[in-house]
Amino acid sequence: xxxxxxxxxxxxxxxxxxxxxxxxxxxxxxxxxxxxxxxxxxxxxxxxxxxxxxxxxxxxxxxxxxxxxxxxxxxxxxxxxxxxxxxxxxxxxxxxxxxxxxxxxxxxxxxxxxxxxxxxxxxxxxxxxxxxxxxxxxxxxxxxxxxxxxxxxxxxxxxxxxxxxxxxxxxxxxxxxxxxxxxxxxxxxxxxxxxxxxxxxxxxxxxxxxxxxxxxxxxxxxxxxxxxxxxxxxxxxxxxxxxxxxxxxxxxxxxxxxxxxxxxxxxxxxxxxxxxxxxxxxxxxxxxxxxxxxxxxxxxxxxxxxxxxxxxxxxxxxxxxxxxxxxxxxxxxxxxxxxxxxxxxxxxxxxxxxxxxxxxxxxxxxxxxxxxxxxxxxxxxxxxxxxxxxxxxxxxxxxxxxxxxxxxxxxxxxxxxxxxxxxxxxxxxxxxxxxxxxxxxxxxxxxxxxxxxxxxxxxxxxxxxxxxxxxxxxxxxxxxxxxxxxxxxxxxxxxxxxxxxxxxxxxxxxxxxxxxxxxxxxxxxxxxxxxxxxxxxxxxxxxxxxxxxxxxxxxxxxxxxxxxxxxxxxxxxxxxxxxxxxxxxxxxxxxxxxxxxxxxxxxxxxxxxxxxxxxxxxxxxxxxxxxxxxxxxxxxxxxxxxxxxxxxxxxxxxxxxxxxxxxxxxxxxxxxxxxxxxxxxxxxxxxxxxxxxxxxxxxxxxxxxxxxxxxxxxxxxxxxxxxxxxxxxxxxxxxxxxxxxxxxxxxxxxxxxxxxxxxxxxxxxxxxxxxxxxxxxxxxxxxxxxxxxxxxxxxxxxxxxxxxxxxxxxxxx
DNA sequence: AGCACGCCGACT
DNA sequence: GTCGGCGTGCTC
Numbered sequence: 001x002x003x004x005x006x007x008x009x010x011x012x013x014x015x016x017x018x019x020x021x022x023x024x025x026x027x028x029x030x031x032x033x034x035x036x037x038x039x040x041x042x043x044x045x046x047x048x049x050x051x052x053x054x055x056x057x058x059x060x061x062x063x064x065x066x067x068x069x070x071x072x073x074x075x076x077x078x079x080x081x082x083x084x085x086x087x088x089x090x091x092x093x094x095x096x097x098x099x100x101x102x103x104x105x106x107x108x109x110x111x112x113x114x115x116x117x118x119x120x121x122x123x124x125x126x127x128x129x130x131x132x133x134x135x136x137x138x139x140x141x142x143x144x145x146x147x148x149x150x151x152x153x154x155x156x157x158x159x160x161x162x163x164x165x166x167x168x169x170x171x172x173x174x175x176x177x178x179x180x181x182x183x184x185x186x187x188x189x190x191x192x193x194x195x196x197x198x199x200x201x202x203x204x205x206x207x208x209x210x211x212x213x214x215x216x217x218x219x220x221x222x223x224x225x226x227x228x229x230x231x232x233x234x235x236x237x238x239x240x241x242x243x244x245x246x247x248x249x250x251x252x253x254x255x256x257x258x259x260x261x262x263x264x265x266x267x268x269x270x271x272x273x274x275x276x277x278x279x280x281x282x283x284x285x286x287x288x289x290x291x292x293x294x295x296x297x298x299x300x301x302x303x304x305x306x307x308x309x310x311x312x313x314x315x316x317x318x319x320x321x322x323x324x325x326x327x328x329x330x331x332x333x334x335x336x337x338x339x340x341x342x343x344x345x346x347x348x349x350x351x352x353x354x355x356x357x358x359x360x361x362x363x364x365x366x367x368x369x370x371x372x373x374x375x376x377x378x379x380x381x382x383x384x385x386x387x388x389x390x391x392x393x394x395x396x397x398x399x400x401x402x403x404x405x406x407x408x409x410x411x412x413x414x415x416x417x418x419x420x421x422x423x424x425x426x427x428x429x430x431x432x433x434x435x436x437x438x439x440x441x442x443x444x445x446x447x448x449x450x451x452x453x454x455x456x457x458x459x460x461x462x463x464x465x466x467x468x469x470x471x472x473x474x475x476x477x478x479x480x481x482x483x484x485x486x487x488x489x490x491x492x493x494x495x496x497x498x499x500x501x502x503x504x505x506x507x508x509x510x511x512x513x514x515x516x517x518x519x520x521x522x523x524x525x526x527x528x529x530x531x532x533x534x535x536x537x538x539x540x541x542x543x544x545x546x547x548x549x550x551x552x553x554x555x556x557x558x559x560x561x562x563x564x565x566x567x568x569x570x571x572x573x574x575x576x577x578x579x580x581x582x583x584x585x586x587x588x589x590x591x592x593x594x595x596x597x598x599x600x601x602x603x604x605x606x607x608x609x610x611x612x613x614x615x616x617x618x619x620x621x622x623x624x625x626x627x628x629x630x631x632x633x634x635x636x637x638x639x640x641x642x643x644x645x646x647x648x649x650x651x652x653x654x655x656x657x658x659x660x661x662x663x664x665x666x667x668x669x670x671x672x673x674x675x676x677x678x679x680x681x682x683x684x685x686x687x688x689x690x691x692x693x694x695x696x697x698x699x700x701x702x703x704x705x706x707x708x709x710x711x712x713x714x715x716x717x718x719x720x721x722x723x724x725x726x727x728x729x730x731x732x733x734x735x736x737x738x739x740x741x742x743x744x745x746x747x748x749x750x751x752x753x754x755x756x757x758x759x760x761x762x763x764x765x766x767x768x769x770x771x772x773x774x775x776x777x778x779x780x781x782x783x784x785x786x787x788x789x790x791x792x793x794x795x796x797x798x799x800x801x802x803x804x805x806x807x808x809x810x811x812x813x
Numbered sequence: 814a815g816c817a818c819g820c821c822g823a824c825t
Numbered sequence: 826g827t828c829g830g831c832g833t834g835c836t837c
Contacts, residue, residue: 038817041814041815
């Protein structure tokens with residue numbers, strides 16, 4: 001029997017292994033097996049096919065073991081992975097890597113061990129060999145990494161080989177069990193006392209006058225009436241004794257301690273609430289959705305901010321669960337949307353599993369298993385599309401427009417929103433894309449008749465949309481009314497809002513204090529040593545930090561170039577806004593929400609709680625404040641500079657600006673009262689600002705679509721972006737030109753570049769980009785992809801080019 | 814992705 | 826001559 005085994009590597013295909021007879025009964029698609037690859041390395045891979053006959057071109061190895069005879073991946077998933085690999089030009093192994101929680105992808109680690117018969121005779125060892133042998137007498141196993149550290153060398157294979165041949169050490173290869181079952185210590189009566197009360201009585205007699213022990217036993221008897229398993233902790237609490245007492249009882253042979261396997265997943269203990277009644281608009285939307293789903297597999301729910309889309313989702317989820325279907329609810333960056341998860345938990349309690357990158361390996365493995373077990377609802381970030389669903393009936397993609405659904409690095413560079421649509425088709429599940437600001441490509445799919453459309457145009461409870469006003473910074477500057485980055489208008493309104501006991505949100509799309517530090521005398525600018533960008537000044541940590549590679553250095557006190565002390569901060573980030581505002585409004589309670597303040601596990605949730613409890617008056621933040629926040633008491637939203645959003649060097653800049661500004665505006669005035677939004681700008685006449693102010697989505701869309709059409713951009717054309725990178729600039733130049741030339745031979749004008757990207761060097765790698773614009777025809781696209789992969793192959797065969805990296809990004813949204 | 818092999822320059 | 830670094834190609 002021969003099987004195709006998929007390994008979590010970026011090799012182009014699955015490998016063929018043979019199955020010894022005694023393991024054959026356990027083999028089926030999706031089963032995890034242990035195999036050897038190369039000389040010694042062990043991996044766990046997945047059975048993805050049964051091979052009809054023995055291959056002849058290469059030797060075949062036996063699989064070593066079947067990890068678990070029940071599959072951890074189903075056939076639909078394997079098809080899904082294959083499709084993603086083809087579409088995004090990556091290997092199935094790379095998809096597998098993204099799909100499986102790392103606790104399910106095991107690789108072995110080589111360990112070196114001292115031979116037991118080695119008799120401490122160090123005489124014919126070299127100095128380095130001696131160091132290793134000595135280390136092994138102290139620690140009995142060493143990893144290769146540890147060996148490297150001890151001798152401080154990059155390559156230690158020859159050293160290890162030599163030690164093996166001198167019969168000092170041998171190597172050991174073992175699969176590391178990454179996933180560990182969590183257990184708690186439980187207490188029960190030893191076998192001799194378990195059966196009846198008479199036995200229990202002898203137990204008490206045996207204890208005699210030891211009061212503490214009697215109490216412990218009594219506590220046990222009491223607890224055992226309530227539950228099957230009694231943890232040591234519970235027993236200590238109820239009987240108010242110490243661990244030593246229990247240990248004594250174990251020694252007497254009355255108690256025994258045993259481990260009980262438990263789940264790491266939190267159970268929801270609060271009462272499950274029934275949901276609020278539906279508004280007429282929500283009822284109407286549900287009816288329309290049901291109707292639309294009769295015709296379309298995918299439907300866009302375009303509901304303005306505050307229209308109550310979540311309540312509609314809840315209704316749909318309930319219906320699907322009642323039908324016995326599984327539901328996937330996708331959210332962008334789930335860690336930032338704790339509010340929604342909390343709300344869903346209140347309705348569905350433990351029927352929900354939450355899945356995202358903040359969970360550790362063990363937790364993710366357990367969630368994976370609960371989905372196989374049929375858990376009805378999953379709320380998760382983009383990687384949850386890979387969970388082992390059996391009978392998916394509904395997929396909701398909330399905040400459909402959000403670009404964090406697209407994974408950029410590493411491969412697979414997939415869009416979870418687009419793949420959710422595909423997943424829906426594969427399962428025969430309905431897909432709902434919900435948002436207040438639909439992406440241009442999704443709306444075009446509606447217009448082209450591929451998706452259905454349902455709209456919600458009123459806010460829940462009759463609340464009005466906020467009034468949006470621009471403040472002309474040019475004008476304020478001329479009249480000298482500008483205080484730092486604050487216009488007098490905005491300051492005045494902030495004061496008034498706070499005086500009324502209301503809260504405000506300020507949006508500035510840049511973190512840190514100032515994006516550059518430069519010398520007034522010689523023009524020197526703080527540059528990152530690894531990247532072609534200026535380093536951002538962070539006042540809070542008093543350091544310069546590169547936002548591309550994370551490199552940090554101290555803030556120079558004088559100019560490193562000319563020695564003068566006239567260093568100036570240029571530009572503004574959230575820290576500076578917070579700082580300036582605190583000076584302008586000393587009594588206000590101000591907090592900041594950006595990556596630097598929500599880094600810790602619960603940082604975000606804590607900040608939200610403080611804001612909810614009105615411990616904060618003004619929240620200053622980056623894009624984060626535009627996402628899923630829902631506060632009743634916010635009456636004012638301020639955008640410090642709308643201009644930076646509008647002038648991004650990207651064809652999606654205006655779309656993103658429209659979405660961000662509309663979303664952040666939506667945070668204002670959600671109950672009783674109309675909110676107010678202030679947009680500070682130097683360009684009051686910019687069409688996008690007008691469209692945001694007038695809530696004119698259709699106007700924005702028409703203008704944007706025309707531009708996209710004229711300049712051959714999505715959704716009318718498909719893009720493939722190729723990034724060539726290397727530490728050596730000559731190789732990058734040669735490589736990118738080689739690829740572009742080959743592509744142009746076949747695709748002509750559709751190939752643009754190579755060009756230097758906006759940041760031309762990141763993490764010491766020089767970058768060049770090639771862009772391919774393709775008509776939306778399957779054969780054209782497939783041909784281009786095949787050509788591209790061919791060209792990449794040819795490039796890597798060229799002398800010196802094998803180390804040049806080529807990243808392919810299909811649909812680089 | 815890891816690992817071995819072999820080429821090549823540097824140093825004994 | 827030998828050691829160590831690095832590019833190249835293979836892994837069922």
